[in-house]
Amino acid sequence: MIQSAKGTYDILPKDVYKWHYLESIIKKTCELYNYKEMRTPIFESTDLFVRGVGESTDIVTKEMYTFLDKGGRSITLRPEGTAGVVRSYVEHKLYADPNQLSKLYYVGPMFRYERMQKGRYRQLHQFGVEALGAYDPAVDAEVIALSVNIFKQLGLKQVKVAINTLGDSESRSNYRKALINYFKPHVHELCADCKKRLEQNPLRILDCKVDKKHKAMLGAPNMIDYLNEESKQFFNQVLEYLNDFKIEYEIDTNLVRGLDYYNHTVYEILSNVKGFGAHTALGGGGRYDGLVEEIGGPNTPGVGFAFGMDRLILALEAENIDIPCNDDVDVYIISMSDKTKRYATKILEKLRKNDIKCEEDYFKRKVKAQFKQADRLKAKFALIVGEEEILENKISIKNMKTEKQETIDLINLIQEIKDRLEDYDDSKT
Numbered sequence: 001m002i003q004s005a006k007g008t009y010d011i012l013p014k015d016v017y018k019w020h021y022l023e024s025i026i027k028k029t030c031e032l033y034n035y036k037e038m039r040t041p042i043f044e045s046t047d048l049f050v051r052g053v054g055e056s057t058d059i060v061t062k063e064m065y066t067f068l069d070k071g072g073r074s075i076t077l078r079p080e081g082t083a084g085v086v087r088s089y090v091e092h093k094l095y096a097d098p099n100q101l102s103k104l105y106y107v108g109p110m111f112r113y114e115r116m117q118k119g120r121y122r123q124l125h126q127f128g129v130e131a132l133g134a135y136d137p138a139v140d141a142e143v144i145a146l147s148v149n150i151f152k153q154l155g156l157k158q159v160k161v162a163i164n165t166l167g168d169s170e171s172r173s174n175y176r177k178a179l180i181n182y183f184k185p186h187v188h189e190l191c192a193d194c195k196k197r198l199e200q201n202p203l204r205i206l207d208c209k210v211d212k213k214h215k216a217m218l219g220a221p222n223m224i225d226y227l228n229e230e231s232k233q234f235f236n237q238v239l240e241y242l243n244d245f246k247i248e249y250e251i252d253t254n255l256v257r258g259l260d261y262y263n264h265t266v267y268e269i270l271s272n273v274k275g276f277g278a279h280t281a282l283g284g285g286g287r288y289d290g291l292v293e294e295i296g297g298p299n300t301p302g303v304g305f306a307f308g309m310d311r312l313i314l315a316l317e318a319e320n321i322d323i324p325c326n327d328d329v330d331v332y333i334i335s336m337s338d339k340t341k342r343y344a345t346k347i348l349e350k351l352r353k354n355d356i357k358c359e360e361d362y363f364k365r366k367v368k369a370q371f372k373q374a375d376r377l378k379a380k381f382a383l384i385v386g387e388e389e390i391l392e393n394k395i396s397i398k399n400m401k402t403e404k405q406e407t408i409d410l411i412n413l414i415q416e417i418k419d420r421l422e423d424y425d426d427s428k429t
């Protein structure tokens, strides 16, 4: 038997309503904040991610699905959404928009060749937002508020916002030097990845999962001490806005994020719920003022985040949050005999054309079994099509909750069903 590829899974019809629910809240909230949806290709030139995500990141060095296409081009399945959105922003010169601030959101699959675990997949699903064009701490606070708002609407309670700043390029470069000087004497004790990181991206040593308990971590220089005035002010303003919005956060000076493009604000939202699994980061993001230029556009600031939808679904389940599921059928049509089947099917199509969700039997079931099937599908009403009734232009309708059955004129069928559906929730068993 051929099975789904390692690190991927099927979202079966019985679960898909959870995704629809999540997507509907994402769409509603993003649009409330005036973000517009953008859809970019699932594969891009490899070069985009090498330049965009960063040559020394784990994503680029270990996790990309890269291949040569039949034309010999190096192609990569997108491991994240920001680089593609920025590429599109530059390619379509969206920076020339008189609104100046492009507020974009996206939803879709991403691909990372990672070790498969609960909450960590090779085809993962993200939704994210990117606000391109404004160097204003209010935008950083806005994207954080947007994500917190989505969590609130989903009913997720056991979450915490962790925030940090990496400062502007001057501050970051001073901090980088300090980290290199500090970790150099310990380099032989660090893991193989951190040995490489020391020269390439020493900030990443701070969130290394292998070395996190190493004694050298405790005394490592703190970013806050290397921030210049401008960077301090920017960070304080972001925090002031968050205070104004009554968003609770914790400053985590070791939070550096795994992608190279960040400066100033970085943040993550983590789940505290028991049993959620090892990967507690539901999502994160930050500011990336150099990325548009790196991808070939004009100097343009940007800030955004992405959330793992797979992990959000797991968090909803771990917090026992009820997700509304509306897969009940309005009407099940019961055919009393073979002779009435054609007539029943004609009515079925007519109901569907009138926005009534309905179903019938396709297996020549006996009448009793058809009623059983109506129950299984949680049909609100059964329409019973009998030969005699057809002759009289009548049809019987049974409320499956109250079991009350009535005969109605065929000519009024649609209106009669619609009226009954409207009153259905109030009908007593």
Ligand code: HAM
Pocket (backbone or CB within 6 Å): 079, 080, 081, 082, 112, 114, 119, 120, 121, 122, 124, 125, 126, 128, 129, 130, 258, 259, 281, 282, 283, 284, 285, 286, 287, 303, 304, 305, 306, 307, 308, 309, 310, 311
């Ligand atoms: P990221 O932290 O690499 O950021 O990914 C964001 C979220 O995607 C993670 O917090 C996690 O929930 C989810 N995720 C990542 N990898 C996996 C995986 N293998 N399986 C399941 N979920 C996963 C970014 O991708 C940036 N583009 C975010 C951003 C947008 N920054 C600015 N704008």
